[in-house]
Structures are given as structure tokens and as C-alpha cells.
Amino acid sequence: MAAARFECSVRVQYLPERSEPPDGPYAFAYTVTVKNSGDIAAQLVARHWVITDAEGRVEEVRGLAVVGHQPLLAPGEAFEYTSWTRIATPHGRMQGTYFCMTEDAHPFEAPVPAFELVSPSLLH
Numbered sequence: 001m002a003a004a005r006f007e008c009s010v011r012v013q014y015l016p017e018r019s020e021p022p023d024g025p026y027a028f029a030y031t032v033t034v035k036n037s038g039d040i041a042a043q044l045v046a047r048h049w050v051i052t053d054a055e056g057r058v059e060e061v062r063g064l065a066v067v068g069h070q071p072l073l074a075p076g077e078a079f080e081y082t083s084w085t086r087i088a089t090p091h092g093r094m095q096g097t098y099f100c101m102t103e104d105a106h107p108f109e110a111p112v113p114a115f116e117l118v119s120p121s122l123l124h
Helices: none
Strands: 006-014 026-036 041-051 056-064 078-087 091-100 107-118
Touching: 006 091, 026 091, 026 107, 041 078, 041 107
Parallel strands: 006 107
Antiparallel strands: 006 026, 026 078, 041 056, 041 091, 091 107
16 A cells, blocks of 8 residues: 655754844744655645744744645655744754645654754854
């Protein structure tokens, strides 16, 4: 039986031009690569992000598509996009889930592992 699976990886970059230290907010770009590692074509339909700052405040973001796209990926294909977020503190974390559908209409989820949002000022 054909299996559907998307693997996700993330790169993060601090955005000083959109940040307002020391009181915040702090802005971060994140680039996500979604690869179809299954053996059936499938489409990324929607997203759910959980964004947590260093003081435990949580923001959840849900919506259709990613940056206006609902990519249909054949086995082995990848889709990459960049978006951004802001948090009130110089450190936080983000994780998510993509809701996907195979070409024969079977739903599945693709988790995005948690990643850190860290201002360079904390690394010195």
C-alpha cells in the first residue's frame, strides 16, 4: 500500500530591521523545506503553528496554505518557503503541523519539529 509522508526542516534567521530591542518585539524569519519522502503524490493544504515566547505566552496560528501556496508534491519533490514571526521576548520557540491530503484524498499530518527563536544578543 502506498504511504504518504512529508519531512520538514527549518532554518531560522533573526531580523534586526523588524525587531525593537530591548523591549521587543523580536522578529525572526524561518525557511521551511517540505519534502515528500513517501511514495504517493500529496498536497500541503493547511498549517497550524504554536509560537511560545520566553515568558510562556503562546500564540497559535492556523490557516489554509503557506505563503499563498498549497503545493502538490510528487514523491521526492520538495517545496521551500520563507515566512516570519514576531515574539515579545528575545528567545522563544516554534513548532507546527501541516495538514496534507494524498492525491487519492487520504488526509495525513506532517509535523514540523520545534525550533528555537534566539536573538543574537543572547549568544554573547
